[in-house]
Amino acid sequence: MKMHFPPALILGFASLVASVPLAAQAAPRGLRVVGASVLGSGCPYGTADVHAVDSNTAFEIRLSDYVVKTGPGTMASDWRKNCKLTLNLEYDSGFQFSTINADMRGYAFLPAGAEGQCLNTFSFTGAQGEVNYGINFRGAREGAFSLSANSDVVSWSPCGGSTAILNMNTQCSISPTKDRALIAVDRISSKLTVRVALQWRQC
Template sequence: MKFTISSILLCTPLVLAAPQLAPRAPKNLKVVGASVLGSGCPYGSAKVKTDASNTIFDIRLSEYVVKSGPNTEASDWRKNCKLTLNLQYDEGFQFTTLSADMRGYAIIPSGVQGHCLNTVDFTGQKGQASYDLTLAGGQGPFQLSSDTDALVWSGCGGSTAIMNLNTQCWISPPEKRALIAVDQVSSELTVRMALQWKSC
């Protein structure tokens, strides 16, 4: 039995002008740092890979497991992992997430709900984009995808920016046995994020 998506909630706290999209990324683009931190990605369990253009990022989490039921504790019922991405690039550009997809596997029985929430923001700036997914009544793979209508952009006037992507999953109520975990095929929960650029 596969999941039914009981709700998808999308928040857009910033009202943004239509972007003037750049045809490509800045000529000089460098990943200064990419790190992960959180209960869902303990040290050594996460891998961050980038493509040749430094605009597509794959985050693979091998120990992101949320579980509830007998013999579990509060720390088992909720997990998170925060990706911090520090980019250096030519002045005159801004960037945001073109897409961000989170894929995993879950077992959620009747009477229990699983929730996953992703938020994107920039260090030192107000506002964030967020999107979430509620899973109920089934088991199988799931995917939580961002929407291009919910975007937050890096600031203009500089040549560096730090983007934060925080993913959280939790189960409620915690008394019944349920699971949100890595995909059974890949043995990893994956998040793929692609960037898009515009001229300031």
């Protein structure tokens, strides 16, 4: 499995609240990826390419073997797939990171009467809660699909530290399983942004 990461990430700032002067905020020196792993039935070893894009503020997984299928000759392991990306991050203390603009693209073929679902989950280890969003497919349908999180969907890293583990998991399934149907995921991406912990925000 190929992984391409720069030694440091160059980050842009999100907009600050107008009442907090920019000069009062210190800038982080950088965000560094110290480890990454991809695991799951939808991304077996050698089938996922993880790399940084968009000036190193976003991550993308390109998948060559994430195929959910049903019908004659298939098994239970074909009816549901998942892929989990774990990123270990280091950064200056006093800042938080969030996920935004998460996106998944693929292709779906479902006959009449078949249903499919893809669900994405984002969370930071040690932080409370997680973000979930998904898409439901109903047959008959055939064609490309895109699943994107809206701008209100964010997951924040914990306060008070200088490391974070970002977990990104996607799972897709089809039912019933007697007819031929298919969901193929070819790309999962998520943008990271750094935001200054504002003075009024309690951590």
